[in-house]
Amino acid sequence: MTSFVFKRLSQAVIVLIVMSILVFTGVYVIGNPVDVLISPDATQAIREQVIAEYGLDQPLWKQYLDFVGSMSTGDFGRSFVFNMPVGELISQRLPATLELAVIAVLLASLIGVPLGIYAGYRPNSLASRIIMAGSILGFSVPTFWIGLMLIMLFAVQFGVLPAGGRGQTASLFGIPFSFLTLDGWKHLLLPVLNLSLFKMSMMCRLAAAGTREVMTTDAIKFARAAGIPERTILRKHVLKLISIPLVTVFGLELGSTLAFALVTETIFNWPGLGKLIIDSIASLDRPVMVAYLMMVSVLFVVINLSVDLAYAALDPRLRLKGR
Amino acid sequence: MTELLKVENLRTYFETERGTVKSVDGISFEVRKGEIFGLVGESGSGKSITGFSLIGLLDANGKVQPGSSIKLAGREIVGLPDQELRRIRGREIAMVFQDPMMTLNPVLKIVDQIAMAIRAHEKASDQEVRRRAVEALARVRIVEPEKKIDQYPHQFSGGMRQRVAIAIALLHKPKLVIADEPTTALDVSVQADILKEMKALVAELGVSMIWISHDLATVSQISQRIAVMRRGEIVETGTVAEVLGQPQHPYTQGLLDALPSRARPGELLASATTESSGPIVLDDLAKTAPKAADGAFVQVDDVDMVFERAVGRVGRFTQKFGIGQPSHAVHAVKGAKLTIAQGEVLGLVGESGSGKSTLGRIICGIYTPTAGNVTVGGRKVREGQRKLGTGVQMIFQDPYASLDPRRTIFQSVADGPLAHGLTTRRDARAYVNRWLKAVAFDPALADRYPHQFSGGQRQRIAIARALAMQPELIVCDEPVASLDVSIQAQVINLLIELRRTLNLTLLFISHDLSVVRHLCDRVVVMHHGKIVEEANVAQLFEAPQQPYTKMLLDAVPKLAV
Numbered sequence: 001m002t003s004f005v006f007k008r009l010s011q012a013v014i015v016l017i018v019m020s021i022l023v024f025t026g027v028y029v030i031g032n033p034v035d036v037l038i039s040p041d042a043t044q045a046i047r048e049q050v051i052a053e054y055g056l057d058q059p060l061w062k063q064y065l066d067f068v069g070s071m072s073t074g075d076f077g078r079s080f081v082f083n084m085p086v087g088e089l090i091s092q093r094l095p096a097t098l099e100l101a102v103i104a105v106l107l108a109s110l111i112g113v114p115l116g117i118y119a120g121y122r123p124n125s126l127a128s129r130i131i132m133a134g135s136i137l138g139f140s141v142p143t144f145w146i147g148l149m150l151i152m153l154f155a156v157q158f159g160v161l162p163a164g165g166r167g168q169t170a171s172l173f174g175i176p177f178s179f180l181t182l183d184g185w186k187h188l189l190l191p192v193l194n195l196s197l198f199k200m201s202m203m204c205r206l207a208a209a210g211t212r213e214v215m216t217t218d219a220i221k222f223a224r225a226a227g228i229p230e231r232t233i234l235r236k237h238v239l240k241l242i243s244i245p246l247v248t249v250f251g252l253e254l255g256s257t258l259a260f261a262l263v264t265e266t267i268f269n270w271p272g273l274g275k276l277i278i279d280s281i282a283s284l285d286r287p288v289m290v291a292y293l294m295m296v297s298v299l300f301v302v303i304n305l306s307v308d309l310a311y312a313a314l315d316p317r318l319r320l321k322g323r
Numbered sequence: 324m325t326e327l328l329k330v331e332n333l334r335t336y337f338e339t340e341r342g343t344v345k346s347v348d349g350i351s352f353e354v355r356k357g358e359i360f361g362l363v364g365e366s367g368s369g370k371s372i373t374g375f376s377l378i379g380l381l382d383a384n385g386k387v388q389p390g391s392s393i394k395l396a397g398r399e400i401v402g403l404p405d406q407e408l409r410r411i412r413g414r415e416i417a418m419v420f421q422d423p424m425m426t427l428n429p430v431l432k433i434v435d436q437i438a439m440a441i442r443a444h445e446k447a448s449d450q451e452v453r454r455r456a457v458e459a460l461a462r463v464r465i466v467e468p469e470k471k472i473d474q475y476p477h478q479f480s481g482g483m484r485q486r487v488a489i490a491i492a493l494l495h496k497p498k499l500v501i502a503d504e505p506t507t508a509l510d511v512s513v514q515a516d517i518l519k520e521m522k523a524l525v526a527e528l529g530v531s532m533i534w535i536s537h538d539l540a541t542v543s544q545i546s547q548r549i550a551v552m553r554r555g556e557i558v559e560t561g562t563v564a565e566v567l568g569q570p571q572h573p574y575t576q577g578l579l580d581a582l583p584s585r586a587r588p589g590e591l592l593a594s595a596t597t598e599s600s601g602p603i604v605l606d607d608l609a610k611t612a613p614k615a616a617d618g619a620f621v622q623v624d625d626v627d628m629v630f631e632r633a634v635g636r637v638g639r640f641t642q643k644f645g646i647g648q649p650s651h652a653v654h655a656v657k658g659a660k661l662t663i664a665q666g667e668v669l670g671l672v673g674e675s676g677s678g679k680s681t682l683g684r685i686i687c688g689i690y691t692p693t694a695g696n697v698t699v700g701g702r703k704v705r706e707g708q709r710k711l712g713t714g715v716q717m718i719f720q721d722p723y724a725s726l727d728p729r730r731t732i733f734q735s736v737a738d739g740p741l742a743h744g745l746t747t748r749r750d751a752r753a754y755v756n757r758w759l760k761a762v763a764f765d766p767a768l769a770d771r772y773p774h775q776f777s778g779g780q781r782q783r784i785a786i787a788r789a790l791a792m793q794p795e796l797i798v799c800d801e802p803v804a805s806l807d808v809s810i811q812a813q814v815i816n817l818l819i820e821l822r823r824t825l826n827l828t829l830l831f832i833s834h835d836l837s838v839v840r841h842l843c844d845r846v847v848v849m850h851h852g853k854i855v856e857e858a859n860v861a862q863l864f865e866a867p868q869q870p871y872t873k874m875l876l877d878a879v880p881k882l883a884v
Contacts, residue, residue: 124383216382218425224380225420226440226491227413236439240430315430316475 008308012301019297020071024064027289054080067290077287081280086291090273095175096166097265097272101257103179104192108199109250115200116207117234117242123212131204138201147194147267154190162187164269191268195261199253206249210242243314251307259296327531328354328377328395328499334388335369335376346372346385348555354499354531359522361546361563362535363578365807366778369555370535374501377533378416379408396498414444417492421504423484427476433460433487434472440491459490464520481675482513489521496528503535510674510834515878518545537807539578540880543567551575567882581812584837584881588860591819592812592841619662620828621686621796626695628656628681628852655681656692657852663796668822668829670843670860672836672875678852683798683832687715700795713743716789720801722781726773726788732759733769736788745793758791759784761825762817779810783817790821798830803838815842836879840864848872 038050051057055066070077076086116135119128155163167187170180178184214220215238223233262274273292280288312318335347347369354360364370375381377393379400387393393400395415400408412418420426428436437456441447447455453472460468463486476484485505492500502521506514522545525532536542542549543563550560551574559572570576579585586592630653656678663669673679684690686697688704697704699714719725726735736758737751746754756766762783773781782802789797799818803811815838821827833839839846839860846863848856848871856869867873 218420218422219428221380222418222420222426222488222491223428223439224409225378225412225418226443226494227409227411228439228443229409232439232443236431236435237428241428317429317477 008305015301016297020294023290023293024067027286076291079285079288081283081285086287090291093273093276095177096270097258097261099177099179100191100272101261104195105199105254105257107192108196108203112200112203113207116204117211120208120211135201135204138197143263144267146197147264150190150194161190166271191264191270195257195264202249206245207242211238214238214241244311247307247310251303255300255303258299325356326353327356331392333376333391335372335385336388337385345555350557352550352560354533356531357529359525359532359534359546361542361549362533363539363542363549364552365537368552370552371503374503374535378412378418378501413440414495415497416499417497418501419488419492419505422508423481423488426488427484429476432473432475437491440494444495459494463490482509497530500530500532502532506541511878540882543883544880578808581808583841588841591816620665620700621663622698623659623661624696626656626659626685626692628685629654629693655852659854661847663828663830665828666826668831668843670839670846671830671832672839672846673849677849679832679849680800683800683830687717687798713792714794715796716792716794718785718789718799718802720804722778722785725785726781728773731770731772732784736791739792758787762787778806779813782814796828800832
């Protein structure tokens with residue numbers, strides 16, 4: 001196990017180095033931030049002063065090394081636009097996205113998996129057919145459209161839920177969260193629902209397919225032959241046997257929701273990371289883009305590692321091999 | 324003795340897309356208290372479906388028909404609601420399945436699986452459950468049960484897993500245990516032990532048992548009375564001595580005749596079915612056959628095979644610094660030495676894990692040995708060698724897995740010869756047909772797909788595919804192990820005839836000593852990767868020299884009549 005973790009961590013370092021080069025050069029190609037930052041009628045002297053201040057007069061490799069150097073000390077630079085440290089900027093926005101993504105993925109699993117197990121357990125019942133048809137709808141209808149429909153219906157037509165914003169927040173460990181207040185929950189409900197529909201459908205179909213397969217195995221027949229109640233069989237045998245693909249998708253979805261919830265965040269005017277990155281791309285705010293993309297890489301590396309460790313926890317056969 | 328189970332006119336039908344399948348069609352029998360009742364038949368005879376009907380665990384499209392009656396200790400169980408049936412399962416009727424690798428849930432600890440089975444029928448505290456789990460494992464002779472209950476199934480051997488399954492079945496001291504091929508997937512020595520123990524347990528606990536099997540020998544060993552099933556009906560029933568001693572029905576007689584152990588070695592076996600057997604080998608094929616010659620055609624010198632788990636660079640680094648555990652290598656073959664003469668059939672026997680399949684694959688060039696040399700016809704075998712691709716061919720155990728389901732029979736057989744230039748696209752049809760005819764397979768069916776054929780036919784196709792490469796040596800890895808006796812007899816007959824006409828050189832890998840005795844000239848016995856004995860067939864079977872060989876021969880179940 002130790003050598004496994006060690007191996008994965010060293011792979012992660014390589015991934016991060018490659019990512020930093022890609023991100024840095026990629027962002028460099030997008031455009032020159034000087035054009036956006038400085039008003040066109042500034043004098044040449046001011047122009048050069050600003051360029052030198054941001055270190056943009058240095059050759060690319062030097063800029064990269066400086067960037068890596070300050071990154072390693074935890075300094076992500078200052079945002080050109082907001083004129084504040086990027087680390088601070090991101091940590092301001094992170095909690096909003098974090099609670100949105102985590103609640104959405106949890107909701108998707110808690111609803112999707114049981115529905116899927118049911119649909120796989122009784123594939124021919126009417127309810128199962130409705131579940132399976134609904135799940136196809138769930139991941140084929142585009143997110144932005146569902147978002148707009150939700151706003152139309154609940155905010156405009158019935159006026160029961162707010163159309164956007166985070167609402168009232170309460171702080172936990174000094175960080176503001178919406179899920180701690182009733183008003184916050186009202187604001188969370190629609191974006192969470194919007195974000196989780198696709199994931200829910202996917203979890204549901206995965207669980208259904210897994211359950212159908214597992215139900216025909218000898219292990220389940222043997223459990224039934226011992227007179228074990230169906231409910232126990234589903235809860236103890238089936239759930240554990242189908243969990244590996246579910247955990248994989250859970251991890252991937254959590255990562256991608258944290259990083260790319262921007263459609264939903266834009267529609268519901270949610271002050272999270274998705275909006276921040278879109279804004280910074282528009283204004284060529286290089287430090288924010290770079291720091292954000294690096295954070296996403298770290299996030300995926302960490303999630304994948306935890307998923308691998310979860311495999312070992314779920315399936316004892318992998319523990320021996322993973323040594 | 325009083326009767327415990329009385330089955331009358333049991334009919335179980337399955338509704339499928341192609342109409343109603345009458346899997347069990349009006350059978351009646353009874354099982355007495357404390358008796359072991361054998362239910363024998365080939366695959367598709369309905370013997371397993373009978374077992375599942377009794378315990379009420381049919382697939383969704385199967386149904387016990389009205390008018391059927393199953394009485395357990397006088398109580399009718401046909402038509403009971405699901406809840407009632409569940410209460411009977413495990414407590415009054417229990418079941419053990421064929422494949423112990425599949426019946427236990429791989430991701431749950433043994434103690435948890437036993438706990439669920441206990442709590443299915445009664446309330447028990449965690450301590451109570453542990454105590455009873457230990458007791459249950461001890462009853463089926465598992466050593467150190469206190470330690471073993473906290474392990475997972477993959478840490479157990481096949482025989483031990485089957486013991487655990489039996490322990491679970493016996494937890495509530497049921498009145499009836501249905502055992503569906505419980506020893507088929509096990510090695511002979513393990514099988515012999517389990518047979519003995521099951522007999523003792525049945526006597527000790529006073530339970531009755533239905534022993535479902537295709538293997539006449541094991542059934543005759545363990546049961547008092549047996550019934551022979553064929554196509555959903557019981558054709559004959561009575562005591563073991565009556566049914567197997569003086570069979571009244573031609574089908575029973577046919578089954579007995581198909582057993583290689585009852586025929587003289589090398590002779591064609593009587594085939595129990597009417598399906599055409601006996602190859603139509605064409606004269607021109609026979610003419611091209613090589614002449615038998617003395618001396619070593621295949622030579623295996625001091626071959627060693629060590630499988631090491633790939634550790635990679637980082638793994639090696641961590642091992643060096645003592646962070647990771649050292650990887651354990653598996654020494655599958657140790658210093659193997661053997662020769663096969665041209666035209667000879669060499670049997671390679673051993674239990675699972677003995678290294679016999681690994682050695683077969685090394686001879687084929689699928690694996691490169693860690694040390695040692697293999698030569699076929701004077702040429703060295705190397706991994707992935709193209710020319711040798713035609714020189715050595717392999718026939719595998721499972722004809723369902725060894726044919727590509729998406730390619731027609733013609734395509735599967737033609738692929739190899741086309742790739743190696745043994746035929747041209749234009750002549751491929753005629754070329755393939757010749758070899759299909761050689762294995763008595765109707766060439767008119769060559770454009771169909773594998774799933775349209777039975778196991779026996781598929782194995783013929785696999786043989787034709789190997790022959791079409793015109794190999795110098797064919798390695799057969801358990802080619803008849805997954806086939807019914809009557810089909811097995813046909814395939815053995817085919818191999819015997821092909822061997823005579825084409826003068827084939829065969830390496831025949833098998834765990835079934837009676838088949839080896841019937842087919843082979845010489846036998847090599849492997850144990851834990853080493854060759855322990857090598858002798859002519861007659862010599863080996865009459866006067867085995869090594870204790871391991873003796874044990875193997877003793878463990879083979881024999882017809883008890």
